[in-house]
Amino acid sequence: MPIRFRTAAVAVAAMAMAAISLTACTSAMDSQNTSSGGANAANAKDGNDPSTLAIVHLPGEEQTSLSTGEKLIQKVLEKKLGMKVDYVRATSYAATIEAQRAGKAQVAGYGPFSYTVAKDTGVGVNVIGVMAPTKGASAFYRSVASVKAGSDITSLKQARGKKVCFVDPLSTSGYLYPTAALLKVGFDAKKDIRPVFAGTHPASALALHSGQCDISFSTQDTPAQLIESGQLKKGEIRQIWTSEPIPNSPVTVSSKLSPALQNKIKNVYLKDLNVDALKADGDCDPADKTGFCDLGGWGYVPVKDSDYNGIRAVCKATKADACTNLG
Numbered sequence: 001m002p003i004r005f006r007t008a009a010v011a012v013a014a015m016a017m018a019a020i021s022l023t024a025c026t027s028a029m030d031s032q033n034t035s036s037g038g039a040n041a042a043n044a045k046d047g048n049d050p051s052t053l054a055i056v057h058l059p060g061e062e063q064t065s066l067s068t069g070e071k072l073i074q075k076v077l078e079k080k081l082g083m084k085v086d087y088v089r090a091t092s093y094a095a096t097i098e099a100q101r102a103g104k105a106q107v108a109g110y111g112p113f114s115y116t117v118a119k120d121t122g123v124g125v126n127v128i129g130v131m132a133p134t135k136g137a138s139a140f141y142r143s144v145a146s147v148k149a150g151s152d153i154t155s156l157k158q159a160r161g162k163k164v165c166f167v168d169p170l171s172t173s174g175y176l177y178p179t180a181a182l183l184k185v186g187f188d189a190k191k192d193i194r195p196v197f198a199g200t201h202p203a204s205a206l207a208l209h210s211g212q213c214d215i216s217f218s219t220q221d222t223p224a225q226l227i228e229s230g231q232l233k234k235g236e237i238r239q240i241w242t243s244e245p246i247p248n249s250p251v252t253v254s255s256k257l258s259p260a261l262q263n264k265i266k267n268v269y270l271k272d273l274n275v276d277a278l279k280a281d282g283d284c285d286p287a288d289k290t291g292f293c294d295l296g297g298w299g300y301v302p303v304k305d306s307d308y309n310g311i312r313a314v315c316k317a318t319k320a321d322a323c324t325n326l327g
Contacts, residue, residue, distance in 0.1 A: 054106055056090050058096060076273060076283060077268055096118075103256055113170060116308050116312055125253065127305050129250065130247065132300070143218070145217050145239065145242075146216050146239050148236070156187075164189075165213035166204065172246055198213075202218075250308075275293050
């Protein structure tokens with residue numbers, strides 16, 4: 001069955017209409033967030049630290065409650081900071097930005113692209129770090145362009161008139177860097193190709209495999225993950241372009257908090273939220289079979305705001321509407 005796609009016009013329109021309201025993760029959290037969210041905003045305005053730390057939670061489509069990893073982060077933060085920690089649910093990165101702008105949340109995770117939008121449009125956020133997949137791993141990743149193994153396309157210079165699968169207009173590696181690469185070889189992604197938005201990185205690669213597009217963009221790890229899951233076979237698609245290194249998705253803290261509390265939060269993420277520290281502190285579930293204490297990776301490593309200047313340069317080159325407007 002063909003994957004259902006959104007055309008560029010429909011996708012942008014959908015985002016423009018996207019709700020930016022926040023909803024609680026559970027009914028129990030609803031009353032907590034209603035009271036603490038307003039108090040947090042007021043306290044931030046008064047220059048005082050809130051009594052409850054609110055973290056933005058951007059769940060997956062099927063997710064109806066906090067993940068084990070999110071609960072672990074909540075537990076460690078509460079223990080190390082000595083304060084209550086709640087999650088507030090966001091419907092989009094646009095909602096995440098507005099939550100931090102309004103002082104309803106003090107900690108939030110962003111995509112690399114949406115982080116620069118938040119930072120550069122006046123949202124007071126400071127970057128903490130990114131999740132490293134393994135100990136000592138790089139804090140960066142890459143975007144790739146792929147074609148089917150039998151395709152006669154060998155470079156992006158042959159993209160004119162082709163059906164090209166992107167991920168989402170707000171995706172760093174699935175749209176922003178790819179459109180910059182196409183521009184570099186002389187193509188306008190809105191005029192010279194036939195853009196299709198697949199919605200996710202796996203969907204983009206699978207659409208290529210099924211013949212629904214001629215070129216697909218995704219993260220460099222996507223094809224290998226699909227091979228591992230059995231959805232692709234080795235050698236069925238090949239890469240024709242690789243981007244420069246892109247910084248991973250960062251966790252941020254609100255600059256409205258006192259410098260002392262910001263530093264405490266940063267220290268917890270960078271010193272206590274990693275596999276080694278969790279095991280040493282007895283916070284790693286003995287039944288964990290992932291090897292990562294259900295954290296989703298080895299742990300957080302530091303990054304700097306300047307690490308995201310490459311994204312800013314790509315925005316300047318492409319003049320993408322989404323670089324200043326998340327809908």
